[in-house]
Structures are given as structure tokens and as C-alpha cells.
Amino acid sequence: MKLGIVTDSTADLPSYLIEQHEIEVVPAILVIDGKEYVDGQGISREEFYTQLPTYKKAPTTAAPSIGEFTLRYERLLSKGCTHILSIHPAEQLTTTVNVARQAAHEYINDVTVVDSRSLSLGLGFQVLAAAEEAESGLSAAIDAVTSTRKKLQLYAALDTMEYLKRSGRVPAAVAALGGILSIKPMIELVDGEVKPIGAVRSTKQADEKIVSTLRSLGEMQRLAILHTNAEARAKETLNQLMKTSSKNLPRDILFVNVTSVIGTHVGPNGLGFAVVSKEQG
Numbered sequence: 591m592k593l594g595i596v597t598d599s600t601a602d603l604p605s606y607l608i609e610q611h612e613i614e615v616v617p618a619i620l621v622i623d624g625k626e627y628v629d630g631q632g633i634s635r636e637e638f639y640t641q642l643p644t645y646k647k648a649p650t651t652a653a654p655s656i657g658e659f660t661l662r663y664e665r666l667l668s669k670g671c672t673h674i675l676s677i678h679p680a681e682q683l684t685t686t687v688n689v690a691r692q693a694a695h696e697y698i699n700d701v702t703v704v705d706s707r708s709l710s711l712g713l714g715f716q717v718l719a720a721a722e723e724a725e726s727g728l729s730a731a732i733d734a735v736t737s738t739r740k741k742l743q744l745y746a747a748l749d750t751m752e753y754l755k756r757s758g759r760v761p762a763a764v765a766a767l768g769g770i771l772s773i774k775p776m777i778e779l780v781d782g783e784v785k786p787i788g789a790v791r792s793t794k795q796a797d798e799k800i801v802s803t804l805r806s807l808g809e810m811q812r813l814a815i816l817h818t819n820a821e822a823r824a825k826e827t828l829n830q831l832m833k834t835s836s837k838n839l840p841r842d843i844l845f846v847n848v849t850s851v852i853g854t855h856v857g858p859n860g861l862g863f864a865v866v867s868k869e870q871g
Contacts (some may be wrong), residue, residue: 593725602849614666633850642853735828741868743864744843744863797827817847
């Protein structure tokens with residue numbers, strides 16, 4: 591069996607990994623002042639985050655069309671793939687996975703759609719795990735996705751609650767954090783749900799909390815430092831980790847300025863991480 595892998599741009603995978611593993615990526619849609627942008631085209635992530643606080647009307651996002659998924663499925667099947675594994679973000683946060691399911695109805699015996707229950711590199715690491723097992727077939731790839739998800743943790747320290755509150759994608763317990771003045775909310779994504787894990791009063795405290803949390807996780811199989819136009823903070827986070835926890839870090843560490851499609855809901859100057867812990871024993 592030749593297995594094809596499909597995901598979407600919210601997986602935040604760097605282009606070199608997409609090319610290396612021949613992953614098909616369906617772009618999500620960003621809408622600014624009524625104009626649609628294909629994710630990654632027309633406006634850079636740096637430009638978007640710089641301009642985001644100035645927009646009078648909040649940008650919105652949209653899932654790709656059924657046709658965009660069909661295009662990728664057809665392309666892989668025409669290349670000789672005998673089955674396709676299509677992996678997407680948590681359905682609690684976006685309709686993308688349901689659009690993929692609708693597209694897959696036309697390929698009922700050829701496409702398996704999986705809800706990653708995550709986002710950004712929480713999704714991306716599951717996609718990578720599947721791609722690495724693609725030659726072993728569908729069952730092995732799904733097992734790799736499931737195993738990765740069980741060892742996955744995705745945290746973020748936001749600069750403000752404003753963007754997440756207006757997105758409507760958070761429960762009341764998280765939104766309530768936004769009522770506290772001058773705080774930096776700490777959140778975790780667990781099984782597709784955004785959960786509050788605390789709050790601090792300064793960017794410095796937020797960075798220290800991220801570092802201390804990473805240090806507590808033990809040996810890592812995969813690590814991505816995530817940020818929304820806060821590259822200097824992301825690099826300093828790794829510097830601090832290297833001082834005391836270098837033996838726990840994987841060889842390849844990703845630094846990702848999170849896609850604008852996610853960033854419109856979390857805002858600029860955020861810092862976070864995605865970790866897949868290493869199996870013990």
C-alpha cells in the first residue's frame with residue numbers, strides 16, 4: 591500500500607518537512623476587511639501580526655472548500671497512492687475536519703479522515719508521525735498518530751485575552767481571565783478544548799513559566815517553540831532551556847511563527863510550545 595498524507599496549513603509545518611515527506615497541504619483562508627487571503631499568500635505573518643492591533647474590524651478565518659480537498663485527494667490517487675490519511679485540527683475549534691469528511695464521502699474506500707484534537711504543531715507533529723510510517727501502511731500510520739497524541743502537550747502564554755475572547759472559541763472559565771487587568775493568561779489545549787492553567791502579570795513571568803513547564807516535562811521526542819511575532823522571546827526560551835535541560839531536548843527543534851489563521855484568534859506577542867514526550871523504558 592502506498593499511503594498519501596494530507597493536512598492543512600494550520601499544522602504549521604515548515605516547507606522543508608512538507609517537501610521531504612511529500613505531504614499535501616490544503617491552505618486555510620484569512621479574511622481581512624472583506625478580502626480573502628489564501629493562507630501564506632498576499633500578506634506575510636510578520637506583516638499580519640504588526641498590523642493586527644490596528645484593524646478596525648477583526649479579521650476572520652474560513653475553512654478550505656470541499657474542492658480544495660478533492661484536488662489534493664485526486665492528485666495523490668493519480669500518483670499511485672492506494673489510500674490517503676487526511677489529518678486536521680480539532681473540530682471544536684474549526685470546521686476544517688468536517689469539510690474534509692464531506693470531501694472524503696466521494697472516496698469512501700480511499701480516504702480516512704482523522705481529527706487530531708489539536709492545532710499548530712500539536713497537529714503538525716501527528717502529521718509528521720504519520721508521514722514517517724506511511725510506507726508501513728494505514729494501520730501503522732494511524733497507530734503513530736494515536737501514540738503521538740497521547741504524549742503531546744500544547745501550551746501558550748498570551749499577551750492578552752482580547753483576541754481569544756472575541757473568537758468565541760473558548761469556554762467561560764478561560765474568557766473570565768480576560769476580566770483581570772494586566773495579566774498574561776496561560777492556556778493549554780487538551781483534546782480540542784482550550785483550558786486555563788493560570789495567569790501571570792508580566793511578559794517576563796510568562797516566559798519564566800513557559801521555561802519552568804518545559805523543564806518539568808522530562809525527555810522530549812519532539813519540540814517546537816511557537817510564537818506570534820515574538821522570535822526574540824522564543825530564542826531566549828531555548829537559551830534558558832539549554833542551560834539546565836539540554837540532555838532532555840531533541841536534536842531538531844522547530845521555531846515557528848504561528849500561521850496568521852491561528853494568530854487572528856490568539857493575537858500578537860504570544861509564546862508557547864508543542865512537545866511530544868519521549869516514551870520511557
